[in-house]
Amino acid sequence: xxxxxxxxxxxxYDGSSDGEGKIVAVDDVSFDIKDGEFxxxxxxxxxxxxxxxxxxxxxxxxxxxxxxxxxRVVNNIQPQDRGVAMVFQNYALYxxxxxxxxxxxxxxxxxxxxxxxxxxxxxxxxxxxxxxxQLDKKPGSLSGGxxxxxxxxxxxxxxxxxxxxxxxxxxLDAKLRAHMRTEIQRIHEDLGxxxxxxxxxxxxxxxMSDRVAILDQGNVQQIGTPDEVYNEP
Ligand code: ADP
Ligand code: ADP
Numbered sequence: 001x002x003x004x005x006x007x008x009x010x011x012x013y014d015g016s017s018d019g020e021g022k023i024v025a026v027d028d029v030s031f032d033i034k035d036g037e038f039x040x041x042x043x044x045x046x047x048x049x050x051x052x053x054x055x056x057x058x059x060x061x062x063x064x065x066x067x068x069x070x071x072r073v074v075n076n077i078q079p080q081d082r083g084v085a086m087v088f089q090n091y092a093l094y095x096x097x098x099x100x101x102x103x104x105x106x107x108x109x110x111x112x113x114x115x116x117x118x119x120x121x122x123x124x125x126x127x128x129x130x131x132x133x134q135l136d137k138k139p140g141s142l143s144g145g146x147x148x149x150x151x152x153x154x155x156x157x158x159x160x161x162x163x164x165x166x167x168x169x170x171x172l173d174a175k176l177r178a179h180m181r182t183e184i185q186r187i188h189e190d191l192g193x194x195x196x197x198x199x200x201x202x203x204x205x206x207x208m209s210d211r212v213a214i215l216d217q218g219n220v221q222q223i224g225t226p227d228e229v230y231n232e233p
Contacts, residue, residue, distance in 0.1 A: 002161035002194035004033040009065035025051040027218035038195045040205040043215035049198045080110040085155035086164040093139040100135040125156040162194045
């Protein structure tokens, strides 16, 4: 199912264009995420959080090591075949499409589901996110919070085993952020799927997670429950 194993994974970038030689973005990282677990990856800017998440998503090649999702090594598996869905910081919605089409588009292309089945999934996900009244609007006419709901809804329609979220709330104001935290927790509880959630917000990490992994300079400094990571000496 939605277990994720990160096994001796490294990512190197060629930094020669800015005179830096090889950049080690992720440095021989290993840990497991249990099926159904909510794991948060925190750490300062540039610590490798996005790169690690993007390697799980298949948006970035793995330089060394391997990543398994369930029983499969996914290093050479296309993003749409990994059983994952990702929510991006900037939502990455198509401005010219309606909310309905934004949510249906990827699924139509890759799932082989009938149009009726796709529409049913879109409507169920929209209801879950409270955006059923927005389906015929374009993203540009929605508030930031609503756009965030659309992006999360678009991930839900894919029925993934693993949700990947890259700073999904960081473009929202503090009040909405606090509200969306509880919504994401509710979705995690309702769906029971695995979540890997990248943030630099310690409060999100403390309140949402089963476990927190702290990254620094491409290394896992600590991994444990929020209590273990933040409260124990
Ligand atoms: P974080 O998400 O924690 O801010 P990133 O994963 O974005 O960190 O970046 C980790 C390191 O890798 C940084 O030093 C960053 O500059 C570098 N990096 C990320 N993407 C690229 C890229 N496409 N080319 C070169 N270096 C990159
Ligand atoms: P984040 O930390 O949220 O990933 P960034 O602004 O660091 O945001 O990165 C935005 C994009 O730029 C990402 O696709 C990342 O891979 C790329 N990037 C980051 N650092 C570098 C770099 N040094 N050289 C080239 N691309 C980079």
